[in-house]
Amino acid sequence: MSTWDGGGNVPPELGVARRLIARGHQVHVLADPTLGGAARAVGATFSAWERGPHMTSLDPAEDLLRDWETQNPLVLLQRVRDRLIGGPAADYAADTVAVIEEIHPDVVVADSLLFGSVIAAQAARLPVALLVSNIWIMPTPGAPPIGPGFAPAKTVIGRTRDAALRAVVNRLFRKGLPPVNRARARYGLAPLSSFYDQALSADRILVLSNPVFDYAASSVPANVHYVGPVLDDPNWVEPWTSPWPDSDRRPLVLVGFSSTYQDQGPLLRRVVEALSSLAVRAVVTVGQRLDSGEIISTPNVAVVASAPHSLILAEAALVVSHCGHGTTIKTLAAGVPMVCIPMGRDQNDTAARVVHHGAGIRLSPKASVPDIRSAVTQVLGEERFRSSARRLAQSIADDSLTADVVDELESLARS
Numbered sequence: 001m002s003t004w005d006g007g008g009n010v011p012p013e014l015g016v017a018r019r020l021i022a023r024g025h026q027v028h029v030l031a032d033p034t035l036g037g038a039a040r041a042v043g044a045t046f047s048a049w050e051r052g053p054h055m056t057s058l059d060p061a062e063d064l065l066r067d068w069e070t071q072n073p074l075v076l077l078q079r080v081r082d083r084l085i086g087g088p089a090a091d092y093a094a095d096t097v098a099v100i101e102e103i104h105p106d107v108v109v110a111d112s113l114l115f116g117s118v119i120a121a122q123a124a125r126l127p128v129a130l131l132v133s134n135i136w137i138m139p140t141p142g143a144p145p146i147g148p149g150f151a152p153a154k155t156v157i158g159r160t161r162d163a164a165l166r167a168v169v170n171r172l173f174r175k176g177l178p179p180v181n182r183a184r185a186r187y188g189l190a191p192l193s194s195f196y197d198q199a200l201s202a203d204r205i206l207v208l209s210n211p212v213f214d215y216a217a218s219s220v221p222a223n224v225h226y227v228g229p230v231l232d233d234p235n236w237v238e239p240w241t242s243p244w245p246d247s248d249r250r251p252l253v254l255v256g257f258s259s260t261y262q263d264q265g266p267l268l269r270r271v272v273e274a275l276s277s278l279a280v281r282a283v284v285t286v287g288q289r290l291d292s293g294e295i296i297s298t299p300n301v302a303v304v305a306s307a308p309h310s311l312i313l314a315e316a317a318l319v320v321s322h323c324g325h326g327t328t329i330k331t332l333a334a335g336v337p338m339v340c341i342p343m344g345r346d347q348n349d350t351a352a353r354v355v356h357h358g359a360g361i362r363l364s365p366k367a368s369v370p371d372i373r374s375a376v377t378q379v380l381g382e383e384r385f386r387s388s389a390r391r392l393a394q395s396i397a398d399d400s401l402t403a404d405v406v407d408e409l410e411s412l413a414r415s
Contacts, residue, residue, distance in 0.1 A: 001044070001109045002096055002117040004064075004084070005032040005055050007260035008324040009111060009133035012208045015230035016109070016131060018042040019406050030099050030117075034058060041235045047099055052092035052116065053083060060261040067344045068263035073147035076344060077172055085113050086176030086195070090183035092116025093123075097187070100124050106413045112137070112205070115180055115198045122201070123187035127412045129204040134325035134346050135214040135353065136207055138196055139166045142219035149348025151356050152215050204412050206405055209329060212395035213353055228402035229329040233308050234259065240307035244281050250300070251317035251380055254336075255284040256309060256327050262343045264322065267365055268295050271320055271341075274372035275301050280380070283312055310334075318380055320372075323351040323362075332359060335393035337385035339375045341365055358388035 003013050014035075017027045021043040029039035029046050032054040039046040048054065055062045064083050067076050081087070093116035100108070100120060108121035112130045121128035137146045144150035145166045153159040173195045180198050181191040192198055199205070204223060211217035211226040244250075255271055257264045268284065275282045276298040284303045286295055297303040309327065313319070313334035321327045323340040328350050331338055338360030340351035354360040361375045379385045395401060 001027055002030040002092070002114050003035070003111040003131075004049075004114065005034045006111075006113075007258060008326040009131075010035060010038065011232045011234045011326060012133045012230035013111060013131050014038055014042050014044075014235075015232035016208075016405055016409075017044050018232065019230075020409065023406050023410075025410075028099065028103050028105065030096060032056075038235045045103075047102075049092070049095050050098075052095045053088050063261060068261065071344075073344070073348070074168070074172060077147065077169065080113065081173055081176040085115050086173075086179045089116040089119060089180050089198075090186060093119040093183050093187065096120035097123065100126065107409060109409065110202075112199060116183060118198055118202055119180075119183050119187060119189065122189060127203045127415065129206055129409060129412055130199060130202045132205060132207040132209075135209050135350060136216040136220050136224070137346060137349075138199070139169050140216060140219040141166070143216035144349075144352075145169050146346060146349050149342065149352040149362075151352055203415075204408055206403075206408055208405070209325065210392075210396045211401055213329065213332065213357065213392060215353060215356060225403045225408060226401070227405040227408060228399070229326075229333065229396065230405070231310065231326075231330050231333060233310055234306075237306045237308050238304075240283070240304070240311060242281075243302050248281060251280045252312070252315050253280050253282040253318045253320060253376065254309065254312050254316045254331075255282060255320045257287070257322040257341075258324055258343065259287040262322070264343060265294050267341065267343070267367075270367070270369050271372055272296070272298065272301050272303065274369045274376065275320075278373060278376060280317075280376075283307055285309070318376065320376065323347045323354065325350050328354060329396065332389055332392040333396045335386070335390040337379050337389040339363065339372070339379055341367060341372075357392055359385060359392055360389075361385075 020027050027044040029044045033048040034055050036046045065079050096117040097120045108126050108128045110117035112132045139145045144162045153162050177195045207226045208230050282301040285307050295303045316336050319331040320339045323342045338354050340354050340360050340362045342348045342351040343365045351362045355362050
């Protein structure tokens with residue numbers, strides 16, 4: 001299994017590793033040095049990227065994408081293309097080849113952005129699966145393109161909008177094809193005519209989401225299978241003890257923003273200020289890459305480095321979040337509505353799906369304290385949000401809608 005320290009992709013992908021190991025398989029993880037402890041904690045063996053770009057610490061200065069520097073989704077897509085997917089494909093391929101030669105795996109399972117690992121697997125004639133740890137992200141006719149957070153088009157104008165933006169995104173990624181083809185040539189593989197073909201040529205593409213939630217599900221290729229979300233908490237989460245007595249019946253609000261650095265401190269301070277004046281209890285988890293001392297607790301708002309979201313969600317009435325896929329799908333699986341404040345990456349599109357299903361409200365990351373307070377009050381006060389979140393929870397719990405991820409990988413190994 002090859003992956004990278006991208007934050008929200010790590011718990012579900014290592015959760016897949018944990019499930020494979022529980023079924024009796026051996027898993028070796030190739031990833032950033034920062035993930036060695038987490039990989040070993042699930043029972044995997046581990047080696048670190050050497051040539052491929054990677055983080056050696058949680059210092060934001062080492063972040064590959066530095067997405068807080070831009071509000072333009074096209075600039076971020078260009079950085080993903082050049083710094084992770086296409087630009088370093090040959091380096092990631094070289095590291096993956098070295099591990100393949102060392103451990104002789106039966107299957108290679110790669111994060112969907114690591115084209116280099118797919119190249120290495122194909123060069124070794126090994127079956128390869130991609131893990132998509134969020135919603136379907138490739139530009140696909142019939143679904144709005146990723147980035148701005150569009151709802152499904154219902155009119156000619158909307159479909160024209162989608163087609164125009166899809167053409168822009170396709171043109172942007174087309175410029176990433178030459179380094180991918182150079183990496184392929186190094187390992188004797190034929191050149192591709194489309195950038196996306198490097199991912200789409202994988203034997204299986206496994207989407208760790210729910211097809212009812214993701215309205216792009218009806219447009220995906222035949223080798224794409226939705227296997228449902230993996231809802232494991234990160235291994236670094238600390239135990240949680242409520243500071244409020246059991247008799248306190250004020251609604252409980254969970255606030256969880258990115259586990260990576262997105263310069264979310266100022267926004268979190270506005271969220272705390274908004275909640276402090278409401279008749280609620282709130283738990284704010286800041287994650288590993290933000291100092292909890294930057295955000296000050298108040299009598300009704302407890303700020304902590306981490307806490308088990310799964311435990312708190314059992315009691316929560318509302319979640320305020322950046323709408324990363326992991327936090328979002330875990331929230332909806334618990335039947336809890338949301339106030340979504342996306343800050344970039346795939347978060348705009350995940351938030352759009354929450355709103356599309358009626359399970360929450362979406363705000364700008366520049367939202368003021370009164371705006372946040374008003375949104376929290378509205379979602380807590382209107383039953384329609386809770387009802388919609390519960391409907392999604394039923395869909396997420398319905399195993400008939402998704403395949404089993406371990407079964408899929410076992411089948412790939414047998415083939």
